[in-house]
Amino acid sequence: DIQMTQSPSTLSASVGDRVTITCRASQSISSWLAWYQQKPGKAPKLLIYKASSLESGVPSRFSGSGSGTEFTLTISSLQPDDFATYYCQQYNSYSPGGTFGQGTKVEIK
């Protein structure tokens, strides 16, 4: 099975900061990677798909990059609404299931 490892697990930042979260796959997944945002008590929300494509309606301060085994989610200027937990997910067609990373909690500094 493909394993997904996110770092850091927790990130403390201030409004206006540039924030970067990393996700590593245990083997190549091409660009089959998604990023989700989850707030307490809510379902996850898709932000980025195919590593770098912005989901409709998602603010342009969110961006994704990478391919193969290394990926990043960047928030260019952190807003109050962005304090949440972020998950990556691989959905490579040759893997049984869409494995999630363990999550990165973005907290107020």
Place this chain on the structure above:
Amino acid sequence: EVQLVQSGAEVKKPGESLKISCKGSGYSFTSYWIGWVRQMPGKGLEWMGIIYPGDSDTRYSPSFQGQVTISADKSISTAYLQWSSLKASDTAMYYCARPATVTPHDAFDIWGQGTMVTVSS
């Protein structure tokens, strides 16, 4: 509007059976796969399995194979997740979700609101 609406919270005792549901609307239910995702209290997301309501083709994560059963009734646009004998460790929030395209290997762009299952004696 495309949406998935899940059944309400459940409180069960260990050993009991349970079937929770996820009703799709606003799209062709038989054309898209429906997946299930577990989130234990304070923990991350876990992909459990996925079903194609058109022909009930079902795929499970190895971690959940044999532990749960995923099914669907296309006549009422509803997918199900069931347990035959619950354990305390099944206590979690369960989400259904739909991939963005008609393949099972895609990001989930539509999510249900979640069903909280609590198993306690």
